Amino acid sequence: MQPFTTHTGIVGSLDRANVDTDQIIPKQFLKRIERTGFGQFLFCDWRFQADGSPNPEFELNRPEAKGATILLARRNFGCGSSREHAPWALADYGFRVVIAPTFADIFFNNCLQNGMLPIRLSEDDVAELFRRAAAAAAAGSQYRLHVDLKACTVADDAGFSRSFTVDPFRRQCLLEGLDDIGLSLRHADRIAAWEAAHGLPAVAG
Amino acid sequence: MSAPRTLLDKIWDNHVVYTPPGELPLLYIDRHLVHDVTSPQAFEGLRLAGRKVRRPEATFATPDHNVPTTDRRLPIADPVSKQQIDTLRANCREFGIRLYDLGDADQGIVHVIGPELGITQPGMTIVCGDSHTATHGALGALAFGIGTSEVEHVLATQTLRQAKPKSLEVRVDGRLAPGVTAKDLVLYLIGRLSTEGGTGYVIEYTGPCIRGLGMEQRMTVCNMSIEAGARAGMIAPDAITFDYMRGREFAPKDFDKAVTAWEKLPTDAGAVYDRVEVFQGGDVVPQVTWGTNPAQVTGVDAVVPDPDAFGDPNDRSSAARALDYMGLARGTKIVDIPLDRVFIGSCTNSRIEDLRAAADVVKGYRVAANVHAMVVPGSGRVKRQAEEEGLDRVFREAGFEWREAGCSMCLGMNPDTLSPGQRCASTSNRNFEGRQGKGGRTHLVSPAMAAAAAVTGHFVDIRGWEYK
Numbered sequence: 207m208q209p210f211t212t213h214t215g216i217v218g219s220l221d222r223a224n225v226d227t228d229q230i231i232p233k234q235f236l237k238r239i240e241r242t243g244f245g246q247f248l249f250c251d252w253r254f255q256a257d258g259s260p261n262p263e264f265e266l267n268r269p270e271a272k273g274a275t276i277l278l279a280r281r282n283f284g285c286g287s288s289r290e291h292a293p294w295a296l297a298d299y300g301f302r303v304v305i306a307p308t309f310a311d312i313f314f315n316n317c318l319q320n321g322m323l324p325i326r327l328s329e330d331d332v333a334e335l336f337r338r339a340a341a342a343a344a345a346g347s348q349y350r351l352h353v354d355l356k357a358c359t360v361a362d363d364a365g366f367s368r369s370f371t372v373d374p375f376r377r378q379c380l381l382e383g384l385d386d387i388g389l390s391l392r393h394a395d396r397i398a399a400w401e402a403a404h405g406l407p408a409v410a411g
Numbered sequence: 412m413s414a415p416r417t418l419l420d421k422i423w424d425n426h427v428v429y430t431p432p433g434e435l436p437l438l439y440i441d442r443h444l445v446h447d448v449t450s451p452q453a454f455e456g457l458r459l460a461g462r463k464v465r466r467p468e469a470t471f472a473t474p475d476h477n478v479p480t481t482d483r484r485l486p487i488a489d490p491v492s493k494q495q496i497d498t499l500r501a502n503c504r505e506f507g508i509r510l511y512d513l514g515d516a517d518q519g520i521v522h523v524i525g526p527e528l529g530i531t532q533p534g535m536t537i538v539c540g541d542s543h544t545a546t547h548g549a550l551g552a553l554a555f556g557i558g559t560s561e562v563e564h565v566l567a568t569q570t571l572r573q574a575k576p577k578s579l580e581v582r583v584d585g586r587l588a589p590g591v592t593a594k595d596l597v598l599y600l601i602g603r604l605s606t607e608g609g610t611g612y613v614i615e616y617t618g619p620c621i622r623g624l625g626m627e628q629r630m631t632v633c634n635m636s637i638e639a640g641a642r643a644g645m646i647a648p649d650a651i652t653f654d655y656m657r658g659r660e661f662a663p664k665d666f667d668k669a670v671t672a673w674e675k676l677p678t679d680a681g682a683v684y685d686r687v688e689v690f691q692g693g694d695v696v697p698q699v700t701w702g703t704n705p706a707q708v709t710g711v712d713a714v715v716p717d718p719d720a721f722g723d724p725n726d727r728s729s730a731a732r733a734l735d736y737m738g739l740a741r742g743t744k745i746v747d748i749p750l751d752r753v754f755i756g757s758c759t760n761s762r763i764e765d766l767r768a769a770a771d772v773v774k775g776y777r778v779a780a781n782v783h784a785m786v787v788p789g790s791g792r793v794k795r796q797a798e799e800e801g802l803d804r805v806f807r808e809a810g811f812e813w814r815e816a817g818c819s820m821c822l823g824m825n826p827d828t829l830s831p832g833q834r835c836a837s838t839s840n841r842n843f844e845g846r847q848g849k850g851g852r853t854h855l856v857s858p859a860m861a862a863a864a865a866v867t868g869h870f871v872d873i874r875g876w877e878y879k
Contacts, residue, residue, distance in 0.1 A: 222732070223725040224606055224704050228843040233824045237477060237491040239451035239498050241559075251845045280725055282607040285640065285704075286843060287822075288542040289449065290558035308607055311642050312542060312556055319560035373574065375434045387462070390437060390568045393429055397465075397570060400428040400439055 208321035209383030210355055213302050217349045218266050218274030219339045225279055226286035227313060231295040244291055245298030270343035276303040276351050278335055283324075284313025293317045303353050305360065307332050318376045321383065323353065325360060325370045338362060355381055415679035418647050419578045419613050422553040422676070426536050428570055435572040441535040443565050444521045445472040445508065447499045448824070449540030453563035454502040464506040465569040471530055472503050473511040475520045477824045480787050480814035483514055492825065506566075519790020519816040522546040522758035526630065527792055529659025533648035533673040538565055543758045543840065544643075545636040549629035550656070551648030551676055553613065556637065576642065577685040579612035583620035585692040590874035592768070593628035594760060594838065594857035596620070597635040598698035600690060602708040609641030612686065615678065616646050620692030626655040627762040634759045635840050638705040647677035697873050699745050700842045700855040702733035707842075709745065711860065711872045717741040736844050737852050738832070746870050748854070752835040753784035753865035754847070755858055756814075757821035760838035761789030763796050765858040769838075770802040772862035775879030778810035779868030785812040785827070787819040811865070823848045836864040 235247040252264050260267045266274065277296065283306040284292060293316045296304065302322055307329040309317075317324045327335070335351075342349035352361050355377060361367035372380075379386055416424070423438070430436040443466075450472070457464070464470060477492045479485075487493040496513065503510040511518045517528065522543050525531040533551035538544060540562040547554035557571065565571055581604075587596060614636050616629075624632065629646050636644025646652075653670050656662050663669035696710040707730065709716065718730035718741065734741065739748070755761070755769050766788065778784045786806050788794035794816055797803055803813045820827040821839035823846070829835055831850025838861050842853040856864065859873045 223729055226704070226841075226843045228822075228841070228846050232845055232849070233822050236448050236824060237489075237495050239455070239495055241452045241455075251849055282610070282640070285606055286542065286637075286841060288540060288556040288558055290452075290540075290560060293558075308610060310607070310640060311610055312558060312637075316558035316560065319558060373435065375572070378433075385460075386572060387456075387460070387564050387567050389431075389434070390564065390570060390572065391462075393431065393437060394568070396429045397437070397439070397568060401569075404425075404439075 207319070207379070207383045207385065210302065210321050210323050210380040212355065213275065213353045214350060215275030215302065216271070216273050217276045217278050217335070217339050217351055218271035219336055220265050220277060220279045221336060223280035224282045224285055227284055227289050227292040228286055230284070230292040231289065236289060236291055241294055242298060244295035245300070248295040248299045268343070270339070270348050273300070275300050276305065276353070277301050278332065278339060279304065279306045280332065281307040281329065283309050285310040288312045290316045290319070293320045293322050297322050305332065305335065318380065321380065323355060323380065325353070327360070327368055327370060331368055334366065338364070338366065415682035417578050417678045417682045417684060418551065418615055418645055418676055419553065420682070422534055422536065423575055425534065435574055437570040438536060438573045439570055440538050440565050441469065442530055442537045443470045444525055444530070444537065444539035444544070445470060445562070446476055446521045446539070446541060447474040447478070447495050448476040449559050450502065450562055451495065451498045452559050453540070453566060454506065456563040457506070457566055462567045464508065464566045467507040469569065470508045470566065471511070471525070472499060472508050473518050473521055473524060474499055474513055476818045476822065478513055478817040479825050480817050480819045480827060483815050516791045519793065520758045520761065520818055522634065523761060523789030523793065526550060527659070527790060529656060529661035532656065532663070533652060534676050538571065542637040543634050545641070546630050546634040546758055548636070548643050548645035549626065549633040550652055551645060551673065553643055553645060555642040576613045577611055579609060579614045579641065580684040580687045581614050581616050582618040582687065582689045583616065583692050584618050584689065586620050586623055587692045587695060588874070590859070591695050591697060592857040592859065593624055593631040595698045596692065596695050597632045598700065598705065598708045598855060599695045601635060601639045601705050603690070604639040604688065606638065606704050606706045607640040609636060609639040612641050614639070614641045614644040615684070616644060621646055622649065625764065626651055627764045630762070631759055635705065638840060648673045697857065697860050699860070699870055701737065701739060701745070702730060703736055703842055703844050704729070705840065705842060705855060707733055708855070711745050711870055713745055715739045715741055715743040715745070746872065749834070749869045750782055750836050750864050751833040752829060753782055753861050754787070754820045754835055754837040754839065755785070755861050756787030756789065756819050757839035758789065758818070759840045760858050761787060761793065763793050765838065766793065766797050766802050767800070769858040769862035770805040771878060772859050772873070772876060773809045773811070773866065774805050776809055776866040778865045782865050782868050784810065784865040785814055785820070787814040788816050790816045820847050822846060836861045836870065
């Protein structure tokens with residue numbers, strides 16, 4: 207897994223709540239058997255018009271979101287299907303961080319498995335970030351944030367700074383880019399002992 | 412004496428293998444269900460790392476998401492879909508996993524065949540790379556959806572790294588009125604809990620109304636727990652559960668001994684949940700979703716709401732966006748909404764009781780001229796059973812298409828999709844934008860409500876239906 211330590215990037219604002227994984231990566235693109243190449247399909251139904259050209263109205267197609275690596279959204283981001291294709295698509299598009307007031311559980315876990323950091327901030331803080339990003343866009347510039355996973359902080363250059371929390375084990379895995387299957391297999395003897403002790407129900411047939 | 416524990420506490424305690432210092436617990440997984448869409452990358456990961464499947468005999472696979480529901484003797488037309496199904500076959504062969512393949516008499520939606528074959532059992536931990544794994548909790552199991560990386564973790568280790576979720580008791584008192592089903596109940600509950608009300612929790616459904624539901628209805632309720640944000644929903648096992656389990660192919664051989672163990676699972680008197688919500692079964696009327704998430708729901712006797720009436724700004728903008736996408740005007744009576752399509756199927760509502768309920772409504776009627784309606788049984792077994800009972804004839808004679816088992820138009824990965832602008836009454840679980848096809852408009856309802864809508868061409872209150 208790609209380690210995550212610090213990241214500075216442009217914010218892409220997606221001012222919507224309940225963004226579901228069907229929107230992040232529509233089902234017609236789930237037929238691939240690889241983990242890569244999903245970025246081109248990210249938010250496909252919103253991002254492109256019927257003729258395949260970019261939809262100029264879609265938030266991430268606006269000039270201020272060009273090159274964005276930090277996605278800002280409203281609450282319950284990533285709800286719905288368990289498809290890990292959603293974080294694969296976000297990562298492949300270039301996102302390393304998603305900031306929202308709340309996330310759906312499965313999506314949140316899936317991000318952490320892919321070197322992508324989901325950050326929960328309060329609804330008010332997220333609203334403030336939307337305001338700052340909009341002000342930057344109105345001034346013809348892009349809004350940047352600095353994310354530091356070691357210090358667990360997110361900050362801009364104009365005085366906004368907040369700390370966030372992340373599970374200590376998941377944080378360590380991200381910082382070091384650890385393969386958690388490898389970590390778990392270190393305990394293979396304990397798993398075997400558990401199986402022996404619990405007299406696993408025999409599987410018929 | 413040990414402290415009173417909840418059903419979740421007991422299953423959790425029974426399955427924690429070890430908590431390494433400073434790490435998340437390793438939770439043992441009893442059964443792993445695998446399907447076509449979320450597994451190829453997991454198997455590829457195993458291959459790249461030179462790892463094996465730890466317990467292939469506890470792993471069961473079936474293709475469901477991406478399979479055609481038309482004539483199974485024909486080859487799969489879409490080469491990319493075919494490649495994904497072929498990949499599942501090759502992976503199951505290579506890693507020694509039992510596969511209920513296309514053409515197998517027991518192939519079907521993974522959440523239908525798990526309980527049906529007795530793979531799902533009370534007290535177990537069950538995972539699958541699919542968010543509707545919550546379904547299996549109806550039998551008193553802890554069952555939840557996982558991502559593909561976690562699928563790989565379970566394949567390799569038979570465990571999962573998990574923090575213990577919080578417990579939410581959703582108690583439903585009273586009973587459902589005639590014509591009101593488990594689907595209406597769970598849509599009603601989601602409407603009140605919100606799409607994220609259950610995030611971070613496992614829901615245990617309790618109370619007389621829940622106890623009064625049959626096994627398949629309980630599956631419908633647990634299935635949609637994820638639409639309220641809860642990864643798992645569960646119902647304590649009881650006589651209904653044990654009766655359902657008895658005689659199933661993978662049920663324990665020493666059944667009475669198993670029942671004795673299962674009887675210890677229900678939440679102890681005095682056990683404390685992290686949160687409790689109480690509802691009245693008698694308050695529930697037949698439900699219809701009007702928006703683009705399952706919490707945007709109302710009674711069939713109501714009207715499409717006014718977005719400006721929502722207090723929360725997120726809810727307001729979501730509702731306005733939803734009405735725009737759905738092509739609905741505020742104040743429209745739900746029963747005045749006309750339909751183009753009807754879909755009866757999905758892991759929520761494709762079991763035999765669902766099909767019986769729909770067939771009862773349809774019997775003696777014809778599908779409205781402007782409506783295209785289809786029934787997709789949840790499994791090969793459900794399909795055979797329905798055909799033995801003559802339900803297929805009822806549907807066909809009324810003008811429904813009668814299909815082969817699969818996820819079908821619940822998510823429209825296969826050719827069963829809505830065209831842009833088409834409006835569908837669907838017994839599935841998600842009404843997200845584009846879920847059933849780009850630009851398609853989905854209204855979630857019960858099987859009986861979907862069947863009645865197919866006949867009349869618009870929603871009707873099933874409580875006033877004239878059964879023939």
